Amino acid sequence: MQKKIIPEWISVGMLSERTGVSVSALHFYERKGLIKSHRNASNHRLYPKHVIRIVSLILVAQRTGFSLEDILSELAGLPNRTRVTLEDWEQLGSRWQSELDKKITQLTELRDMMTDCIGCGCLSLERCRLLNPYDELGEKGAGPRLMTE
Amino acid sequence: MQKKIIPEWISVGMLSERTGVSVSALHFYERKGLIKSHRNASNHRLYPKHVIRIVSLILVAQRTGFSLEDILSELAGLPNRTRVTLEDWEQLGSRWQSELDKKITQLTELRDMMTDCIGCGCLSLERCRLLNPYDELGEKGAGPRLMTE
DNA sequence: GCTTGACCTCAACTTAAGTTTAGGTAGCAG
DNA sequence: CTGCTACCTAAACTTAAGTTGAGGTCAAGC
Numbered sequence: 001m002q003k004k005i006i007p008e009w010i011s012v013g014m015l016s017e018r019t020g021v022s023v024s025a026l027h028f029y030e031r032k033g034l035i036k037s038h039r040n041a042s043n044h045r046l047y048p049k050h051v052i053r054i055v056s057l058i059l060v061a062q063r064t065g066f067s068l069e070d071i072l073s074e075l076a077g078l079p080n081r082t083r084v085t086l087e088d089w090e091q092l093g094s095r096w097q098s099e100l101d102k103k104i105t106q107l108t109e110l111r112d113m114m115t116d117c118i119g120c121g122c123l124s125l126e127r128c129r130l131l132n133p134y135d136e137l138g139e140k141g142a143g144p145r146l147m148t149e
Numbered sequence: 150m151q152k153k154i155i156p157e158w159i160s161v162g163m164l165s166e167r168t169g170v171s172v173s174a175l176h177f178y179e180r181k182g183l184i185k186s187h188r189n190a191s192n193h194r195l196y197p198k199h200v201i202r203i204v205s206l207i208l209v210a211q212r213t214g215f216s217l218e219d220i221l222s223e224l225a226g227l228p229n230r231t232r233v234t235l236e237d238w239e240q241l242g243s244r245w246q247s248e249l250d251k252k253i254t255q256l257t258e259l260r261d262m263m264t265d266c267i268g269c270g271c272l273s274l275e276r277c278r279l280l281n282p283y284d285e286l287g288e289k290g291a292g293p294r295l296m297t298e
Numbered sequence: 299g300c301t302t303g304a305c306c307t308c309a310a311c312t313t314a315a316g317t318t319t320a321g322g323t324a325g326c327a328g
Numbered sequence: 329c330t331g332c333t334a335c336c337t338a339a340a341c342t343t344a345a346g347t348t349g350a351g352g353t354c355a356a357g358c
Contacts, residue, residue, distance in 0.1 A: 011304080011305080012304090012305075013304065013305080022346085022347080023304095023305090024346070024347055024348080025345080025346060025347085027306095027307095028345070028346055028347090032345095041354095042305075042306085042353075042354055042355080043305080043306060043307095043353080043354090044304080044305055044306075044354090045305085045306090060259075060263075062345095063259060064256075064259060064263075067344070067345090068344080068345070069344090089266075089267065090267050093263050093266065093267040094267065096263060097260055097263050097264065097267075100256050100259060100260040100263070101260065103256055104253055104256050104257060104260065107213075107249050107252055107253050107256070108253060110212055110213060110249060111246055111249040111250065111253065114209075114213075114242050114245060114246050114249070115246065117238075117242065118238065118239050118242040118243065118246075160334080160335080161334090161335075162334065162335080171316085171317080172334095172335090173316070173317055173318080174315080174316060174317085176336095176337095177315070177316055177317090181315095190324095191323075191324050191325080191334095191335075191336085192323080192324090192335080192336060192337095193324085193334080193335055193336075194335085194336090211315095216314070216315090217314075217315070217316095218314090
């Protein structure tokens with residue numbers, strides 16, 4: 001296989017092709033401040049090639065469940081917004097990992113509750129952890145309330 | 150503790166109180182066809198008390214990641230929309246469980262990839278499973294493309 | 299010299315799951 | 329009778345993450 005050499009500056013079309021993100025979405029990210037470009041003489045966007053990396057990070061972060069706003073503040077917290085270093089990546093990665101861990105834990109709990117509940121038929125709402133997930137008897141808050149049927 | 154007796158028919162306010170779902174959301178669910186009510190002489194909604202159970206199911210399904218549209222078709226598939234039986238619940242529950250399983254698996258994979266990637270510093274995009282999650286070299290589809298930097 | 303393709307901007311549209319607002323009714327308490 | 333509370337409807341608004349469309353520029357190829 002031949003090596004493709006990426007030029008230092010790439011067009012929005014190329015960025016789109018390389019990241020799988022549509023041009024309109026890239027424009028959108030730019031409006032949101034997630035990525036930045038220069039312009040050439042014809043007012044076309046030119047991105048430094050390492051923006052590919054930033055867009056990739058955005059995709060991963062989205063897959064782990066972060067909103068673009070979250071991602072923007074993560075990126076804003078980086079020492080150098082345009083060059084993402086290995087240390088940056090380690091930091092972000094471990095923050096995202098623990099986010100994923102949290103989510104996995106929650107979903108697992110929900111699934112286990114469901115296992116219990118399906119077995120016990122507690123759909124009756126009477127002592128059901130699943131249908132009364134958030135409250136102790138009589139406690140205030142969101143979620144279904146205990147009620148004698 | 151004294152037993153609260155639920156009347157056969159309950160108002161929207163009571164349904165809201167018992168399920169933790171706002172009145173406006175209950176109206177909305179009704180417009181969507183997820184729940185149904187009768188009206189009294191003053192045109193107020195009256196729900197048969199087991200609608201509490203339906204709303205509870207909706208909440209659980211939402212927590213497992215289903216959209217209201219999905220939920221509507223799940224409910225539509227039940228033999229009797231207003232009385233949810235134990236068998237119904239077992240069916241729904243196991244479908245929802247496998248949905249949760251899928252999600253848990255995906256998130257776990259993502260987290261593990263992240264572990265690998267953080268260790269190897271492959272942020273370079275060259276052989277990174279995380280940043281190139283969807284494609285083999287040269288394959289078409291969504292997601293970042295391999296590119297020699 | 300005309301067309302084509304890639305790019306530009308701005309504004310309006312989309313979907314989901316509701317919330318908010320405005321204006322109106324019905325029944326009970328004092 | 330007045331006020332309060334719970335309820336009613338319809339329509340507009342909200343947020344996120346974009347997409348779509350209209351109208352315009354610019355450089356290259358034939």
